[in-house]
Amino acid sequence: MKVLVTGVTGQLGHDCVNEFRCRGVEVQGVSSKDFSLTDGAAVEKYIKEYAPDVVLHGAAYTAVDKAEDEQETCMAVNAEGTRHIAKACAEIGAKMIYISTDYVFPGDGEEPYEPADSKGPQNVYGKSKLLGEQAVQELLQKYFIVRISWVFGINGKNFIRTMLTLAKTHKELTVVGDQIGSPTYTRDLAVLLADMAATEKYGVYHATNEGFCSWAEFAAEVFRQAGREVTVTPVDSSAYPTKAVRPKNSRMSKAALVEAGFKPLPRWQDAVGRYLIELQSEAANLA
Numbered sequence: 020m021k022v023l024v025t026g027v028t029g030q031l032g033h034d035c036v037n038e039f040r041c042r043g044v045e046v047q048g049v050s051s052k053d054f055s056l057t058d059g060a061a062v063e064k065y066i067k068e069y070a071p072d073v074v075l076h077g078a079a080y081t082a083v084d085k086a087e088d089e090q091e092t093c094m095a096v097n098a099e100g101t102r103h104i105a106k107a108c109a110e111i112g113a114k115m116i117y118i119s120t121d122y123v124f125p126g127d128g129e130e131p132y133e134p135a136d137s138k139g140p141q142n143v144y145g146k147s148k149l150l151g152e153q154a155v156q157e158l159l160q161k162y163f164i165v166r167i168s169w170v171f172g173i174n175g176k177n178f179i180r181t182m183l184t185l186a187k188t189h190k191e192l193t194v195v196g197d198q199i200g201s202p203t204y205t206r207d208l209a210v211l212l213a214d215m216a217a218t219e220k221y222g223v224y225h226a227t228n229e230g231f232c233s234w235a236e237f238a239a240e241v242f243r244q245a246g247r248e249v250t251v252t253p254v255d256s257s258a259y260p261t262k263a264v265r266p267k268n269s270r271m272s273k274a275a276l277v278e279a280g281f282k283p284l285p286r287w288q289d290a291v292g293r294y295l296i297e298l299q300s301e302a303a304n305l306a
């Protein structure tokens with residue numbers, strides 16, 4: 020198996036390339052330095068020349084708030100860019116794994132969303148990722164769409180890093196308590212995606228770490244495990260207005276994943292613990 024991973028300079032792409040490498044799979048990671056997703060001809064040329072069996076498309080325009088002001092760029096990368104990748108995959112008969120998001124859902128109610136539930140993105144980024152999903156479904160049969168949320172990994176900025184930085188200067192923090200979802204550790208997800216790539220169990224899946232929490236609960240668990248004495252007070256989203264609307268309900272059901280025979284990701288608290296260890300080794304290597 021020969022694999023191409025887009026977004027190698029990001030959180031998920033980085034861990035996916037490492038995971039394939041560890042398994043002895045021939046893998047190439049690419050970023051915008053290799054080609055821009057917005058350049059259809061460049062995407063096609065690269066993919067045809069490398070001729071992978073699987074394209075794991077993890078690259079995206081991920082600046083959710085900025086996207087409200089940069090709608091055109093966000094759409095060009097996430098919707099059209101994904102269409103270019105899907106088209107190239109169709110032409111060479113490659114499987115495609117497209118990474119999508121909880122933001123394709125409206126975020127109402129309290130029940131976990133099933134993969135086929137009605138969509139209704141509330142922000143530009145969510146709309147662009149949904150258009151990406153639709154392009155994949157329109158152009159390909161051999162595809163996996165994998166929706167994830169609240170991502171953290173070693174190769175980038177994320178909520179855990181922000182909380183640990185704030186803990187250096189704060190003994191008390193207010194954190195949003197009325198948005199409920201699940202964190203996703205890119206190292207855990209990479210294991211699942213590498214398993215998936217080797218199968219033909221095509222379809223739409225949700226794949227986050229197990230369990231649900233609010234951002235406030237997420238922060239409190241990070242401080243507890245990191246041994247930082249910070250008091251977290253949950254507040255409503257209205258206390259932290261953002262340009263892009265965030266869904267209150269980001270719960271996603273992983274039933275389809277289990278039914279297809281894939282191993283669900285470990286619980287999110289367990290993932291936090293292992294990520295903190297990874298951060299410690301990063302710090303030791305930098306020292």
Ligand SMILES: NC(=O)c1ccc[n+]([C@@H]2O[C@H](COP(=O)([O-])OP(=O)(O)OC[C@H]3O[C@@H](n4cnc5c(N)ncnc54)[C@H](OP(=O)(O)O)[C@@H]3O)[C@@H](O)[C@H]2O)c1
Pocket residue numbers: 025026027028029030031032049050051052054055056057076077078079080081096118119120121148167168169170171174175
């Ligand atoms: N972060 C989250 O909380 C979250 C939640 C749900 C879903 N997701 C999805 O998960 C995937 C991975 O997210 P992540 O957090 O790992 O992303 P990330 O760290 O923000 O990295 C984004 C990657 O996309 C590449 N990229 C951006 N624009 C590009 C362009 N025009 N052409 C080529 N490459 C381009 C970047 O390359 P350069 O470095 O060269 O710019 C980078 O490698 C994305 O599909 C995202 O939509 C993320």
